Structure formats: structure tokens, C-alpha cells
Amino acid sequence: MSEHPVKLEPSWKARIGDYLQRPEMQALAGFLRAQKQVGKHIYPPGPEIFAAFQHTPFDAVRVVILGQDPYHGAGQAHGLCFSVRPGVRVPPSLDNIFKEIQRDLGIARPDHGCLTAWADRGVLLLNSVLTVEEGRAGAHANRGWEGFTDAAIDALNREREGLVFLLWGSYAQRKGQLIDTSRHCVLNSVHPSPLSAHRGFLGCGHFSAANRYLESRAQPAIDWSLPAQSRSQVGSAGPEA
Secondary structure, three states, rough: OOEEEEEOOOHHHHHHHHHHOOOOHHHHHHHHHHHHHHOOOOEEEEHOOHHHHOOOOOOOEEEEEEEEOOOOOOOOOOOOOOOOOOOOOOOOOHHHHHHHHHHHHOOOOOOOOOHHHHHHHOEEEEEEEOOOOOEOOOOOOOOOOOHHHHHHHHHHHHOOOOOOOOEEEEHHHHHHHHOOOOOOEEEEEEOOOOOOOHOOOOOOHHHHHHHHHHHHHOOOOOOOOOOOOOOHHHHOOOOOO
16 A cells, blocks of 8 residues: 555455455555655555554454544554554543543553554554544545445454444444444443543443453453553654654
């Protein structure tokens, strides 16, 4: 989808790799190349566009968190929804997520906003749109990504059972219409944005509820804690948002 070759994790490639060959995806690839050629800064960097799939193979998924599109500030996005690179200031929505985890589970808020550990533990952190132009939220909406990420959700819905989908805000909830609630656990709330978090996200209890559901199906709970950030990570991070 960029000047970098597409590297879709094998278990995902087997299910949605063919979708990348569709005309609308080829048009999207052409659009992204043209944007770069005229000097637009596109996030996340090419090798990280499919990071959510790379970190959470198909059969490893236990929880799905759906976002909208990547952060559009320099040095923020790295391919996992709500997550920022180590050393980058925690964005307000993610700060509210950490507040709710602390309230819900008693887990102390981490000193960073990099959620890679969650992804590696089975939490698919999937944005609906996988790229964005610097400084322009939603700039790549309706360019083709939505169908591709719908295909990923549809594959999980059909082939897996007993997953937890955390749908925060109306955008994620509309995308969640693909999910069979008789086979999966769907938890809905307002978005964790400061504009809406006080209307129900803070206090929603989604993290403990997700773990109770998994444990009721003899699955291990998700460890929602994050490892402390090392000094080397801080030193190598991009600019603060």
C-alpha cells in the first residue's frame, strides 16, 4: 500500500490477502503513492500500516478494540488503534482508557501510551481506516480501507467464537453491526474522548467484563497492565504530540 512491500501476517493473509487485489484497494494504493509524491506526510509509516495484524495473528485474537483512523500528529501513530509510540505524550482518549482500567481493575496508570503488549496478548487494536494525512483527521476515510477492515471483522465473526468486541462510540458501533452477538460478546459505550467519556465510558467496566466473559469460556483473562517504559525507549521516541 506504499513504497514498502505489503507484509500481511500469514494467518491474516490467508483470509483477507485477496481483498488487497480488489480494484478499490489498487486505487487506494495509487492514491497513497500520489499523496507521497506531492510531499504529503502519511501516517503510520509504510511498514507499520498492518501492525495490528502482525502483532495479533488471527487465531490469537481474544479481544477486539475498534478505532476510527490513526493519530495524525508527527511521531504518534504506529499501526495500533489508540496507541502511541514510546515517549510520546498520552493522548486524552487513551488517558481516559487508562483511568477506567485503574478504576475498574485497580491497575496503576502506565508511564507511556504504547499498547504493543496488549496486541501481543491477543487484543486486536484495529482502526477502520489504516492511514491518515498529517494534520488532517479522517483524510483517508472512504478511500477503501473500510471495506478491508470490514473483511477482517467478518472473518473473525464467521470463523472464531467467543471473542469480545469493545465498541466505543457510534462509529465503532456501526462497524459492529457485522458481529453475531449470539456467538460473541459485544460491549458498547460512548467514546473515551474527553468530549464524551463522562457520559458513560468512565465507569463502563468493560475491562473486567471482558475478562469475566473470557474466563466463563475457560479462556485466560487479558492482562491489561503495561510494562514500564525504559530510558532507551524514551530517548529514541519521536516528538511529543
